[in-house]
Amino acid sequence: xxxxxxxxxxxxxxxxxxITSVLSITHRLTGVALAGGMLILTYWLxxxxxxxxxxxxxxxxxxxxxxxxxxxxxxxxxxxxxxNGIRHLMWDAGSGFDLPSVRRTGILVVLFAVAMTxxxxxxAYFVIGG
Amino acid sequence: xxxxxxxxRVRGLGAAHEGVAHWWxxxxxxxxxxxxxxxxxWAMSGLLGADLAAMKAWVGTGxxxxxxxxxxxxxxxxxxxxxxxxxxxxxxxxGPKTVSLVLLKLGAVLLAVINIFAVLKLTxxx
Numbered sequence: 001x002x003x004x005x006x007x008x009x010x011x012x013x014x015x016x017x018x019i020t021s022v023l024s025i026t027h028r029l030t031g032v033a034l035a036g037g038m039l040i041l042t043y044w045l046x047x048x049x050x051x052x053x054x055x056x057x058x059x060x061x062x063x064x065x066x067x068x069x070x071x072x073x074x075x076x077x078x079x080x081x082x083x084n085g086i087r088h089l090m091w092d093a094g095s096g097f098d099l100p101s102v103r104r105t106g107i108l109v110v111l112f113a114v115a116m117t118x119x120x121x122x123x124a125y126f127v128i129g130g
Numbered sequence: 131x132x133x134x135x136x137x138x139r140v141r142g143l144g145a146a147h148e149g150v151a152h153w154w155x156x157x158x159x160x161x162x163x164x165x166x167x168x169x170x171x172w173a174m175s176g177l178l179g180a181d182l183a184a185m186k187a188w189v190g191t192g193x194x195x196x197x198x199x200x201x202x203x204x205x206x207x208x209x210x211x212x213x214x215x216x217x218x219x220x221x222x223x224x225g226p227k228t229v230s231l232v233l234l235k236l237g238a239v240l241l242a243v244i245n246i247f248a249v250l251k252l253t254x255x256x
Contacts, residue, residue, distance in 0.1 A: 004133065004135065006133060007133060028212075028216065031209075031212045031213075031216075032212075032213065032216060034209065035209040035210075035212065035213055038205055038206060038209055038241065039241075041202075041245065042241055042244060042245050042248075045198075045245055045248040045249065045252070046244060046245075046248045048182060048185055048186070048189075048248065048252055049248050049251045049252060049255070051182070052181065052182040052183075055181070055182040055185065056181065056182070059179060059180065059181075063178070063179055075171070078167055078171065082163075082164060082167060082168075085160050085163075085164075086164070088160075089157065089160070089161070092157065120171060120175070123175065124175045124178060127175060127176075127178070128178050128179060
C-alpha cells in the first residue's frame with residue numbers, strides 16, 4: 001500500500017493558551033494522575049491483606065506530608081475530572097457547544113473543583129482534628 | 131483533497147481501527163464513577179489514619195466491599211480506556227505503540243484482579 005502524505009497538525013507552541021485548550025489538557029493530565037491513584041489504592045488495599053503492621057506502615061506512608069500532598073492533588077484531580085467529565089457528557093448530548101457556554105461551564109468546572117477540594121480537605125482535617 | 135485511502139473510507143474506522151465501542155464504554159464507566167468516586171471520597175475521609183481492625187470492619191460490611199469492587203472494575207476499565215487514547219496519541223511508532231497497549235491492557239486486568247482479591251480476602255479471610 002502506498003504511503004500517502006497525511007496532514008500534520010501545527011506545533012502546539014504556536015498557539016496562545018486558551019481556556020478551552022488548557023482545560024482540555026488538564027482533563028487528560030488529571031485522568032493520568034487518577035490512573036496513578038489506582039496504584040496507591042492497590043498499595044493501600046493489598047497492604048491490609050499482609051497484616052496490621054504492613055497496613056500501619058502503608059497508612060504512615062500515605063499519611064506522611066508527601067502522601068498528604070499527593071492525596072490533595074488526587075482529590076483535586078478527581079473533582080476536576082468528574083466535573084469536566086460531566087461537561088463532556090453534556091457536549092455528547094449535543095448541548096453547550098457555543099463559545100460563551102464553553103467558557104462559562106469551563107470556569108464553573110474550575111471553581112467547583114477548587115471549592116470542593118478545599119472544603120473536603122477542610123472537613124477531613126476537622127474530623128481527624130489535625 | 132481526500133486524505134483517506136479508499137480502503138480506510140470503506141472501513142469507516144478512525145486512527146484507532148475501531149468503532150464506537152470504546153467511546154460508549156468510556157461514557158458508561160464515567161457515569162458509573164460519578165456516584166462511586168463521591169462515595170469513595172466520603173468513605174476514605176472516615177478511614178484517615180485508621181488501623182487494620184477499623185479498616186476491616188469498614189470493608190466487612192459487604193455493602194462497602196461490593197461498592198469497592200464496583201469502583202475498582204469501573205475505575206480500572208475507565209483508566210485503561212483513557213490511557214489507551216493517550217498512548218495512541220503520543221506513541222507513533224507501530225511497534226512501541228502495540229507493546230505499550232498490550233502492557234496497559236494486561237496490567238489493568240492484573241491490577242483489577244489484585245484489588246478485587248484483596249477486597250474479598252479482607253471481607254472473608256481470617
